Amino acid sequence: KAGVTQTPRYLIKTRGQQVTLSCSPISGHRSVSWYQQTPGQGLQFLFEYFSETQRNKGNFPGRFSGRQFSNSRSEMNVSTLELGDSALYLCASSPLQGGSRSPLHFGNGTRLTVT
Amino acid sequence: TQLLEQSPQFLSIQEGENLTVYCNSSSVFSSLQWYRQEPGEGPVLLVTVVTGGEVKKLKRLTFQFGDARKDSSLHITAAQPGDTGLYLCAGVGSSNYQLIWGAGTKLIIKP
Numbered sequence: 283k284a285g286v287t288q289t290p291r292y293l294i295k296t297r298g299q300q301v302t303l304s305c306s307p308i309s310g311h312r313s314v315s316w317y318q319q320t321p322g323q324g325l326q327f328l329f330e331y332f333s334e335t336q337r338n339k340g341n342f343p344g345r346f347s348g349r350q351f352s353n354s355r356s357e358m359n360v361s362t363l364e365l366g367d368s369a370l371y372l373c374a375s376s377p378l379q380g381g382s383r384s385p386l387h388f389g390n391g392t393r394l395t396v397t
Numbered sequence: 398t399q400l401l402e403q404s405p406q407f408l409s410i411q412e413g414e415n416l417t418v419y420c421n422s423s424s425v426f427s428s429l430q431w432y433r434q435e436p437g438e439g440p441v442l443l444v445t446v447v448t449g450g451e452v453k454k455l456k457r458l459t460f461q462f463g464d465a466r467k468d469s470s471l472h473i474t475a476a477q478p479g480d481t482g483l484y485l486c487a488g489v490g491s492s493n494y495q496l497i498w499g500a501g502t503k504l505i506i507k508p
Contacts, residue, residue, distance in 0.1 A: 286439070324500040325440075325485065338495060372439050380495065385430065388439025 307375030403499030
């Protein structure tokens with residue numbers, strides 16, 4: 283069974299630009315969650331999508347948005363990039379909503395660097 | 398707001414030594430998960446503890462959930478270089494089933 287696939291693995295962008303990250307969950311998993319990971323802040327929850335609907339949202343500004351397609355693949359978009367957005371962005375899938383009733387399966391992340 | 402405090406934040410020890418990592422909270426969790434993240438990869442679930450006082454073993458790793466379900470520990474016996482990584486705990490909120498994450502413990506085992 284293929285794992286969670288995130289593309290691209292690395293991105294370098296300039297302040298003010300926007301970026302789209304992609305996540306393909308494990309086949310059959312309907313929940314996709316996004317996390318931002320930085321050395322100083324740890325793992326911060328961005329949002330969760332389940333059956334194409336955003337079910338939960340973390341405390342991030344509106345520049346961070348996402349969507350989920352009918353095949354459960356998900357994209358995350360960050361507009362008007364700031365230096366502080368430099369981080370590892372992780373996607374996790376699970377069969378059930380919430381990440382608590384079934385384990386999360388993480389991808390290897392997209393390393394975003396904003397210059 | 399439920400918080401999980403993880404300690405220590407960083408630990409560097411020699412191969413063969415024992416160590417313990419702690420996750421503490423003032424809140425009750427319905428369950429708690431432990432993940433390990435190796436450099437360049439995403440976190441991988443190691444274990445989920447559900448019952449207060451529960452102890453689970455995974456080879457040289459022993460996980461314990463506190464009796465009151467407010468804290469958990471991970472004990473590694475005779476640490477190996479392959480144990481190197483970032484260890485994360487995540488508690489499941491008792492009211493909304495959302496995951497509450499600890500800040501992580503970066504563990505380095507020197508050969």
